[in-house]
Amino acid sequence: MTNPDKFRLEVRDWLEGNCPESMRHPYASEADACWGGRHFKFQSEDQRLWLERLSAQGWTAPTWPQQYGGGGLDRKQVMVLKEELMRIHARPALESFGISMLGPALLKFGSEEMKQQHLPPIVRGEIRWAQGYSEPNAGSDLASLQARAEDQGDHYLVNGSKVWTSYGDKGDWMFCLVRTDPEAKKHEGISFVMFDMDTPAVSTRPIKLISGKSPFTETFMDDLRVDKDQIIGEVNQGWTVAKYLLTHEREMIAATGLSRAGSTPVSKIAVHVLGAENGVLHNSILRTDIARFEMDRECLELTIERARDEVKAGVSLGAVSSLFKYYGTELNKRRYELLMAIHGTDALVWEGGESRDGYLPKTWLRTKGNSIEGGTSEIQLNIVAKRILGLPG
């Protein structure tokens, strides 16, 4: 293992020479996020360079093995990297469902050919992935899904639809749950497939939200041909892969409550916006709420770190990810309630102004979805009750 202090100096030096100045600021609007993919239009040359340079180091997926394009870093090194990125307020070079969801499932259950085919393009942000789990009658009760894949000898023929596909219209490939054995018990006849969405057999329809925007689509598969070598894990055993991926999705969503690269601590924002005497805010209620929030955030961060160490030591994260998901999403909602209170009426400006082109109110509204996506809070509490506390179902 590399000496952490030496590694910190190396990272600091590298970031100094490679992170463009314009990438050392928090997002000003949702449009600043880089999602990569075949059709992604970079906002600037700096944004393109930042992704190219960070991914060449493997640092867009720092824990993945180097043979698949990852950084091959150990946990301590990842902490150092994260701290150094935060120190210069570097914004994420890539947002990616491939990294946060599919990759871990591929690493655990995928064949060597699949890993070679899919992981390096994910690290480089060349392919954008969409998640095809939910269906009109299969959300919380996901195993009731009806999209069907029929065995045609050398391939599967998939028919059915998905709903609430985040950025379904922008996805290049989809990872998707389908029923391969309609006779089996509902958890046992499901397979986990992947397919290229760039075919007339896959179509999407936007689901408009009250904001007028549409991050979601319905997604339709009509006689879609899926090669048999694009099934992760065993046929009819996709539920195991799906659940494993969900633990990573939940961990990723839980992390929305944590401090991340490119974000400024709430306490600093409060001092900047409201002013303070010797670093102390005058509004004592807000001061207490912020202090409580920062302490709770720190506790969650340390608890997640401890859990990661346990995973490294062979303990399965499993149901604990539900606990983190529940708590992290509630924390993120608290963060944005506080930010709204700090900015007062300025926080309500929808376009332009102090709220950075409506970034604040739009993100505040978006946080409400955190406790629904990846399994609702009620479902997480059910899992915690049954699988962690051992309460009767």
Ligand SMILES: Cc1cc2nc3c(=O)[nH]c(=O)nc-3n(C[C@H](O)[C@H](O)[C@H](O)COP(=O)(O)OP(=O)(O)OC[C@H]3O[C@@H](n4cnc5c(N)ncnc54)[C@H](O)[C@@H]3O)c2cc1C
């Ligand atoms: C921002 C966002 C992004 C999303 N992105 C994707 C995506 O990319 N791909 C994808 O496949 N899906 C996506 N989803 C869908 C998401 O996974 C589902 O919305 C979620 O699983 C809940 O399912 P549902 O909407 O069908 O609600 P339902 O399952 O119908 O639940 C309705 C209500 O009943 C409660 N409830 C249901 N069952 C129980 C129970 N057993 N005990 C107690 N309460 C219960 C729920 O908590 C909820 O309050 C996204 C959702 C959101 C909000």
